[in-house]
Amino acid sequence: MRYPDAPRLDLVEDLHGHRVADPYRWLEDPADDRTAGWAAAQDELAAELLGGLP
Structure with missing residues (x-):
């Protein structure tokens, strides 16, 4: 079994003074x-x- 690739983007946002990574925002x-x-x-x-399940 191979799950579909979900590329991680280099996206970091500043929320109220805190840097928050959101690499899957594109989804x-x-x-x-x-x-x-x-x-x-x-x-x-x-x-x-x-x-394949009964």
């Missing part, structure tokens, strides 16, 4: 083609795994 954007591709790959993996 929050449903309009991003990378998000759609990742979700489709996750769906395919789940279908393969669940399809």
